[in-house]
Amino acid sequence: MHTDDFFSTKPDGNVDWTEFRTGEWVCQVWSLDADLMKSLRFGPLSSHADLDVALALTRLLHEDFVARGTRHDERMTDEEVVLAVKAHRAVLSRLGLEPPQLPFRHHSGFYDYWRKNDMSGGGGWQARRECIEELLGPTREALEELQENEYERRFKKGPGGTFKNLIFAAIGPKPKIVLRDAVNNDVEIVQNAENCLVYSDPLPAHGLTWRQMVTWWTKNHMQPADEPAAADALYRRLYRSLDSLPEQVLLHTYCARYAEPEGFDLPALIPQVYLHYDPYTRRSPEHSGALYRQRMDFLLLAPDRSRIVIEVDGAHHYGTKNQADENRYDTYTASPKLYSEMVAEDRRLHLAGYEIYRFGGWEITQPDGPETISRFFTELLDRHKKPTP
Incomplete structure (x- = not known):
């Protein structure tokens, strides 16, 4: 211009x-x-x-x-x-x-x-x-x-397309989504919209920070409120969308950084983000090519414009549940099919430009789990920090 x-x-x-x-x-x-x-x-x-x-x-x-x-x-x-x-x-x-x-x-x-x-x-x-x-x-x-x-x-092979919105943190029945305008790629939630959050504000060049998320939350869900009160309410709402202990530990450990100096300017850790909506079930023989993973456990939109996916894997990600034994402990049998589906989806996301990091649920729940998570995020944020002007 x-x-x-x-x-x-x-x-x-x-x-x-x-x-x-x-x-x-x-x-x-x-x-x-x-x-x-x-x-x-x-x-x-x-x-x-x-x-x-x-x-x-x-x-x-x-x-x-x-x-x-x-x-x-x-x-x-x-x-x-x-x-x-x-x-x-x-x-x-x-x-x-x-x-x-x-x-x-x-x-x-x-x-x-x-x-x-x-x-x-x-x-x-x-x-x-x-x-x-x-x-x-x-x-x-x-x-x-x-x-x-x-x-x-x-x-570079970064994520293609333009950011439009985030559908995340669903509680209860998952949202049903339709493509309202195929030309503009506009989606609309037609059922269970009240159970999830939708962020559609313009995405700044340097990612999405916790402060920007809190500002969005205050404007759309909690007027009037001061920043600390809104931040606390938003954190509690995000936490409620998680139903596994390992995911809760990971979110809690990362979000503790928001209380540090300049912590509100860190990238927001967004839970339960819908990557795409697949109206067909994988069990349907008529649609064997249906998409495997509809939702990401966590997403970070980093300052260097990277889109980072973090997955927390329980045994059900790579094994089939056995019938409960007499001690009522859940056990699983390794499933090559489930594992292949998981890594195939990882490859697809990698080729689309996303970075993917996986945690085993077991390692997170160990005594040193929070320390492992904290060390990982320190190295990750340093790698993806905002470019120096």
Whole structure:
């Protein structure tokens, strides 16, 4: 996207000398598209990705402030700069980036700022350029890093498609899902929707954090509530969706990290996520090719855009239950068929770009189980940490 795309009027040779500034007539032939700027505050454009828009807006602000500080031939008025800055902040927020903290709101404010900070007189032009670079340069570099990551992702075998929603943490009967719009791949839960949670907010560039999950929960399920109370309620709701001790131990061990400094900015561990919905049963001879695994035990959407699946395997994953013996202990016989189905689905997910890690339920319930889990997550989060801007 080019900076010119933000303007509804562009130089075409028809000069209109209508504005008088600083003792001389100035040609005013640019007009910022105010409607476009306002629309960017409420959502992405259909024609350009947010990343491309953010880069172009960063260049626009950089170029216009430098022009104001040197040649006085900026294209935007003070009011237009305010609109551009607001749009810039909104787009950066959707990308998961902190907007730059500008100490002025518009060109007039920049003029007052440089006069108060010894950027007038000899060497003033260079000082003002350096000032704008210091304010906007880190944002541009962070966006360019995101762009490089995006290029790499396209050439790597990462997960295909676009994130649309998460259906997770079902309690009781599983949800029944239909494909409402096959063109847009829109799904709808037509039965048992009240038993599950659905996250459909835009997914930031750097994964899905616990803080973002808590914000979503507060907005949709617990208004009004402060962040700690909402976080506690959401954790309890997620915990209720688990019906095995090993899964409960794993969730509890990971979620303890949320209480650490900056813990709310860790990736959220999402339980019982529906990977796909298969309307046919595997026992039906007419549909022997039906999908094996409909639900993941846990999902992490990591800062480096990886999608990480964590499975906790009980004996029923790889064995068939025997008739109870006289001591009423459950025993299982190893089933090559069940094991083959499980690893075949793993291969399919691997080829689709997911990372899969498996825990045996037995190892989690051992005395050192929580320590094993904690050590694993420390190494996993370090491997998938947010790219440095």
